Structures are given as C-alpha cells and as structure tokens.
Amino acid sequence: MRQYGPLCVGIDPHPGLLADWSLPDSAAGVERFALTVVEAMAGQVALVKPQVALFERHGSAGMAALERTLAACTEAGLLTLADAKRGDIGSTMAAYADAWLRDDSPLAADAVTLSPYLGFGSLRPALELAASSGRGVFVLGLTSNPEGASVQHVGGAASVARRIVEATAVENEGSVLGSTGLVIGATVGPALRELGIDLEASHAPILAPGLGAQGATPADLRAVFGSVWDQLVPTSSRDILAHGPDVASLRAAAAGVQDSLRD
Numbered sequence: 001m002r003q004y005g006p007l008c009v010g011i012d013p014h015p016g017l018l019a020d021w022s023l024p025d026s027a028a029g030v031e032r033f034a035l036t037v038v039e040a041m042a043g044q045v046a047l048v049k050p051q052v053a054l055f056e057r058h059g060s061a062g063m064a065a066l067e068r069t070l071a072a073c074t075e076a077g078l079l080t081l082a083d084a085k086r087g088d089i090g091s092t093m094a095a096y097a098d099a100w101l102r103d104d105s106p107l108a109a110d111a112v113t114l115s116p117y118l119g120f121g122s123l124r125p126a127l128e129l130a131a132s133s134g135r136g137v138f139v140l141g142l143t144s145n146p147e148g149a150s151v152q153h154v155g156g157a158a159s160v161a162r163r164i165v166e167a168t169a170v171e172n173e174g175s176v177l178g179s180t181g182l183v184i185g186a187t188v189g190p191a192l193r194e195l196g197i198d199l200e201a202s203h204a205p206i207l208a209p210g211l212g213a214q215g216a217t218p219a220d221l222r223a224v225f226g227s228v229w230d231q232l233v234p235t236s237s238r239d240i241l242a243h244g245p246d247v248a249s250l251r252a253a254a255a256g257v258q259d260s261l262r263d
Contacts, residue, residue: 001079001233004046007258008081008207010237011037011050011069017238021245027061030054034069037241040250042076045258047110049235052084067106080109081207085140087115087123094125101129101137111136113183113207117151120167127171127180136179138207141165142192144185144214159195165202172203177231186210186221186234199228206231211257212239218260234261 013033015025021036023029034050041048055066073080086096099105100112111130114123114137123139130137142152142161152161165182172178184192184199186208192199199206208225210216211234225232236257243253 001046004044005258005261006233007045007254007261008047008049008233008235009037009041009045009240009254010083010209010235011048012237012241013051013054014238017241017244020242023245027055027058027065030058030062031065031068033244034065035072036245036247037250038069038072038076038078040244040247041254042078044251044254045078047079047081047233048073049081049083049237050109051237052082063107070107070109080111081138082107082109082112085113085115086126087118089118089122093122097126097129101126101133101135103133109135111138111181113138113140115140116164116167120164131179136181136205138181138183138205139164139168141168141182142184142188142195142197144187144210148185149191153191153195157196159197161191162195162197165197165199165204168204169202175203177205178203181205181207181233183207183209184225186216186224187214188224192224199225199231202231204231205233207233207235209235212236213242214238221261 011034013030018025018029023033055062070080082100099107100109116123116139126137141164154160168180168182171180182204184206187210221234240253243249
C-alpha cells in the first residue's frame with residue numbers, strides 16, 4: 001500500500017460488464033474477465049476485491065474460477081480482499097473463517113468482509129484466525145445503502161453502528177492499525193457525526209466503497225474521512241472496469257483514480 005497507494009479495485013464481473021466486454025455470462029466469461037483485471041492491476045495497485053457473489057452465481061465452476069483468480073493475484077503480487085460478507089455463529093462461523101482465512105484453503109484471501117448482525121462476538125473465529133494468520137477482516141459498520149439505516153442507526157447515541165465501531169476498537173487495542181477493519185460507505189454523509197462515531201479511535205483500516213459510479217467523489221471522501229485519511233482504503237469498481245477489456249485502458253483508468261486521491 002505504501003508503494004501504490006490506498007486504492008482498492010473491485011473485480012466485479014456483473015452480467016452487464018461481461019456483455020460490454022463481449023464475454024459470455026458463464027464461469028468461463030467470469031474467469032476471463034477476472035484474469036484480465038488481475039493482469040491490468042498488477043504493478044498498478046496493491047489491493048483488489050473480488051465480489052464473491054458474482055462468481056458464486058455460476059456454481060462450482062464459478063467458485064473454481066474464483067480460486068484460480070485468487071491464486072493469480074498472489075502470483076502477480078496483488079493483495080486480495082474477498083468481498084463475501086460472511087456471518088454466522090459457532091462452528092458455522094469457524095467454517096467460514098477456515099474457508100477464507102486458513103493458510104492452505106484454496107479460497108484463502110488476504111482479507112474478507114464480514115457481517116456482524118448476529119452479534120459482533122459471533123465473528124470471534126474469524127477475528128482470531130485473521131490475527132494469527134497475518135490476514136485481516138473488514139466488518140460492516142456503516143453502509144451507504146438506504147436500507148442499512150433501519151438497522152445500523154437504531155439506538156441513537158448507542159446505535160448499532162457505533163457499537164460495532166467500538167467493538168472493533170477493542171479488537172485493535174494496542175495497534176497503530178489493527179487486523180480488524182471496518183466497512184464504512186463513502187456516501188454516508190453526516191451520519192458518522194450524527195451517530196457520534198469516532199473512527200480514529202478504532203485503529204481500523206477503513207474500506208470505503210462507493211467511489212465513482214456509486215456517487216462519491218474524492219472531495220466527498222476528504223469531507224467524510226479527512227481525519228482518518230491514513231486509515232482509508234477507497235474502492236472503485238465500475239468506473240474503472242468500464243474501460244475494459246483493454247489492459248492498458250484499465251491501467252490508465254486506475255491511474256487516473258489514484259491521481260485524484262492524491263490531489
């Protein structure tokens with residue numbers, strides 16, 4: 001990240017993008033899409049984020065394509081964040097942790113997104129395995145989808161979102177930047193302030209989806225996350241992927257976003 005900057009590029013093989021790239025909506029098309037993004041981003045960015053559901057919709061063949069994509073990322077020197085949003089309890093959560101964070105798993109990524117809505121403590125198997133394996137997790141904290149407020153904002157001064165952020169701070173205590181990250185939408189606007197959420201105290205890497213096609217600008221990021229800019233991992237997907245399938249064009253699009261984040 002020090003070398004290439006904080007930008008995370010999504011690997012999101014949406015049916016519409018597959019069509020735009022003249023690829024079939026199949027596991028083979030998804031794999032060709034993903035490997036093209038890997039080729040384009042290697043040596044350009046530090047981190048890519050495969051959207052697991054868009055592989056999973058093609059069944060076992062799609063998941064095999066994801067395994068090969070993750071392996072290709074490792075070979076190319078790219079860090080990977082599996083956007084799986086897993087969350088469960090007990091042995092089931094432990095199985096999810098094994099799938100995405102165990103060293104010898106074919107699905108092992110450098111980090112995975114998690115959903116804490118069965119209770120933050122239910123994520124314990126993943127939190128512990130991430131810490132022990134040198135990997136990370138990003139826990140959904142405050143998302144920018146309109147439906148999220150009906151859960152995340154509940155509780156006022158003791159909102160669900162605030163409690164998730166505070167629990168994350170406990171996990172990262174004693175670290176400058178811990179292994180337990182947060183997902184905070186780039187377009188949450190004044191919600192952080194209104195809910196009294198202190199991101200700086202969390203010592204968490206902050207994944208901020210929503211840059212570009214979802215409406216957030218670099219100026220919006222500065223306005224929302226200025227005090228925690230050094231913790232921020234902004235993500236962009238469609239705005240960059242729309243420039244494919246040409247590898248040089250994808251690299252140039254990513255470079256343009258990187259430049260905008262430096263201004």
